[in-house]
Amino acid sequence: MTGQDGAYLARFLLEKGYHVLGAVRQTSAVNMSRLEELTISSEIELIGLDLLEFETIVRAVERIGAAEVYNLAAQSSVQSSFEQPLFVSDCSGMGAARILEALRIVNPAARFFQASTSAMFDNAGATSRNEASRFQPQTPYGVAKLFAHGMTVNYRQAYGLHASAGIMFSHESPLRSEEFVTRKITVGLARIKHGLLDVLELGNLDACRDWGYAPDYVEGMWQIVRSENADDYVLATGETHSVREFATLAGAALGFDLDFRGTGTAEHAFDLKSGRTIVRINPRLMRPVDLGSMRGNAEKARDLLGWKSKTAFAEMVTLMAEADERRVRDTRQ
The missing domain is CATH 3.40.50.720 (NAD(P)-binding Rossmann-like Domain)
Incomplete structure (x- = not known):
């Protein structure tokens, strides 16, 4: 329940x-x-x-x-x-x-x-x-x-x-748990926007669901x-849709313009507005078996x-990103 x-x-x-x-x-x-x-x-x-x-x-x-x-x-x-x-x-x-x-x-x-x-x-x-x-x-x-x-x-x-x-x-x-990649993305990006996190670490960006x-x-x-x-x-x-797509849409909902660069574990997301690296790969987050x-x-x-x-997918991502930004903002007040 x-x-x-x-x-x-x-x-x-x-x-x-x-x-x-x-x-x-x-x-x-x-x-x-x-x-x-x-x-x-x-x-x-x-x-x-x-x-x-x-x-x-x-x-x-x-x-x-x-x-x-x-x-x-x-x-x-x-x-x-x-x-x-x-x-x-x-x-x-x-x-x-x-x-x-x-x-x-x-x-x-x-x-x-x-x-x-x-x-x-x-x-x-x-x-x-x-x-x-x-x-x-x-x-x-x-x-x-x-x-x-x-x-x-x-x-x-x-x-x-x-x-x-x-x-x-x-x-x-x-309401998804933060251990799932979708909430990890929206919570992480909201914290980065409000100065509570430097960079979001993810695993396989090519994983599609x-x-x-x-x-x-x-x-x-x-x-x-x-x-x-x-x-x-x-x-x-x-x-x-891929994890990369999800992160890009969530970033856009929170004011980021993410540009993914590099390949493999060197891939990262660069914010074209601020010039900061927002997302990077952590190989330890890769699953033993990924669908x-x-x-x-x-x-x-x-x-x-x-x-x-x-x-729609984009509407759902936006709802999640905006909800997490409200939560992060409210905890800072």
């Missing part, structure tokens, strides 16, 4: 008139910042839940009796998944299986949504991926998510649960759950659900 998608989904469902309960990890400190930024923290009910403990999930399912269950929980940092492969496998993979089994036993009438990911696809061949494309994940995160996705399909087929998955390509927003806007995607989640028949759908924009350029084909979601990504 307290993550990017959880916060936006909670707001969306509240606007639809739902009574919304959100699961949070059973820790002493709960980060409410996203819910507070969306001004909905007082409108939802939080429940403690541990995806590693089946009994706590069963008890929660028994007590709540929810009509719809959205599993957005995961250890979602691809980089961190290389450092914690066992934990990400248990949390992101087995966690979904525990929820599905609890629903099968206690509340089989509930509709279930699994947040699947484009990281499940292979890294070769055609750049466009749809629901029939081959899965061959390249990261521990993708492997764990593929297991969760497969269990969702299995519980639908074997037990008749209304269990669906949204195979979502990257989706960003001002199909980046959409998170509020558009949570609406797709709801449409998938509300569809008459459970199924799996790709949610994507159908466009790809190539890949875009999603959301034709099925468009045709059967009427869903499409509404927010």
